[in-house]
Amino acid sequence: MKKIIVSVGTSIFDNCLEKNSSSLKIKEDLEGKPFSDWSYFSEEIESIRKTVSDRMRGKKNPSAEIKSITKIRAKEGRDVEAHLLATDSILSVLAAELIKAFFDEKKLGIKAVFDKEKGNVVKGLLVDDKERFENEGLLNLLDIITVISGEKFEDTVLNITGGYKALVPYFTIIGQVYNLPVYYIYEDTEELIEIPKLPVEYDYSVIEDNFYAFEEIKPEKDKKNLPDIKTFIRNYSEETYTKLLNERLIHENSDKKVDLTVIGRLLYKKYKSYIDEDKNNLGNLKGELVEMKLYEYFATKYKGNAVHSYEAKEEQKGDYEIDVLVDPPGENMIAVEVKPGGNAPILYNEEMSERRKKKTIEYKITKGGFKKLAEKAPDTDFRVYLYSEKELHKKVIENIKELHEKHPEETKKLKWYHIKLPDKSIVSIIKWKIGDNAVKRVEF
Structure with a gap:
């Protein structure tokens, strides 16, 4: 009805x-x-x-x-x-x-x-x-x-x-x-x-870039556990706090805690539904572009010995996908996963949809593509490349550390890298070429 x-x-x-x-x-x-x-x-x-x-x-x-x-x-x-x-x-x-x-x-x-x-x-x-x-x-x-x-x-x-x-x-x-x-x-x-409903798509990049910050103050969060301004800035930077405040996505509530405004809550919930159902077209496009740029980077570095979007088992398409597989002569094979740095799904939890859970690095190393490839080729090196226009949030680093502590065996050969994008525009990424100066090892 x-x-x-x-x-x-x-x-x-x-x-x-x-x-x-x-x-x-x-x-x-x-x-x-x-x-x-x-x-x-x-x-x-x-x-x-x-x-x-x-x-x-x-x-x-x-x-x-x-x-x-x-x-x-x-x-x-x-x-x-x-x-x-x-x-x-x-x-x-x-x-x-x-x-x-x-x-x-x-x-x-x-x-x-x-x-x-x-x-x-x-x-x-x-x-x-x-x-x-x-x-x-x-x-x-x-x-x-x-x-x-x-x-x-x-x-x-x-x-x-x-x-x-x-x-x-x-x-x-x-x-x-x-x-x-x-x-x-x-x-x-x-x-x-x-x-009339306008045929427009909202730019959710501010939420994607600061997804962990939004997750910490999401609507389902117990209001007693919301961070105060000092804690929020320590975790996500003063620049992030000022940007979200100026865009009226967050505010200081009556308890002196950082909380979402109605517009912040509205856009967060919409973006969350997108990623749960894998429908964030603009975000997906950016990810695919970075994937292709990274493929180009490895193909140039190793003279064409790179395979894009390899799948270990065709009958379970998607579950065992590898974004980029590199097979350099005389060296170990390198399996690469590409994720956005702002909302990198590193750990999974029961609140996640099954679709999003399967996209986490935790799933990939314990049940998915990395695990299956490790069983077939134990000498493979595994890498995750996180891309963003700015430095990674402290929360991302903490989640990486937690993943390694939680799964010490599965993460022995897992390394992390950060790719710094020229800026957020799709046009800039299309024209851009990844160089060694744009890639940095993530320490944790």
């Missing part, structure tokens, strides 16, 4: 309460009151609920949310679920309950979903508290949207007709990043407008 995620505003009160009425005066007194004060104003709330409920019965579209949901249902031509999201205010919650009651009574093929006690109220989403709105409310909003739609954001549309206007750009960004239709109806018009 198609899911419509709806931000709920207060237009239902403007449409159903008469000017200068006592109910309108009560509504005005409740404006800006947080949802936490609900029980304190229970009598006033029930008074407004009764007045609005009575007046709704004589109206076809008593609110902007109802009109737009009905229009989307007609456009879909099938039953839909309307998930109503209320801001952290009494009036938005009451409006959502009234909208749900309307659809429950009318039986229009629209199942309205709202429960103020079970996650439909977005905590911290109050426009009169800018810091809480940005650093708590928007993060909670993204989490709730993800729960409703599922991690893959399938069969979901966003309806931004109602609710705070400050939410419009964030809903629009979410729609663009996750390729979701975004609908709205402008004021008193009847036409349902869809914000």
Whole structure:
């Protein structure tokens, strides 16, 4: 069933309460009151609920949310679920309950979903508290949207007709990043407008280059274990901290810890889904280019004795792949793996998808291509080349060290190198040629 995620505003009160009425005066007194004060104003709330409920019965579209949901249902031509999201205010919650009651009574093929006690109220989403709105409310909003739609954001549309206007750009960004239709109806018009999905791809290089930093502050992380600024800088450099801060991907939260902003969380989750499913096309292209450049480097150095993308067992294609296999005359064979330095999958864990797990160096030396080749040709030397525009993060070095300590036998003949790229652009890499000055042995 198609899911419509709806931000709920207060237009239902403007449409159903008469000017200068006592109910309108009560509504005005409740404006800006947080949802936490609900029980304190229970009598006033029930008074407004009764007045609005009575007046709704004589109206076809008593609110902007109802009109737009009905229009989307007609456009879909099938039953839909309307998930109503209320801001952290009494009036938005009451409006959502009234909208749900309307659809429950009318039986229009629209199942309205709202429960103020079970996650439909977005905590911290109050426009009169800018810091809480940005650093708590928007993060909670993204989490709730993800729960409703599922991690893959399938069969979901966003309806931004109602609710705070400050939410419009964030809903629009979410729609663009996750390729979701975004609908709205402008004021008193009847036409349902869809914000077009632009045929663009986001540049995730800042996340790829600093993947370990993002992993340390990822959304699933226990907030108590987030690093403070000093620790973050020690692990990932002041340059990294400043860059991510200036690009509004991270911030210092109320506990003085480094945390993701809503944009940082949004892009991290999208990038994570890409690498879990091996769909990061731009990143894959860069990796393939570096692979070819390294092949060219070895072919020149050893006069053509290099084989690209060797696989030890064709029947298990991918599991036993070797990026570059070098067979220099009179020397040991060299098996090479090429990985991005910013998000090099060195160790695997149970949280990883099977696809990503098989791409780790740990898998490669214990079950994959390196292991199988070592069984066939025990004298083979194994190398991992990590590429990036800047020096490797401290966390990468720590993971390399941990891998060697964890698997001392399998890593005896494993060496690590860093390839410093000219810059991040694909064009520069295409024109570039790897020289000995660009390759450096990694010590740990």
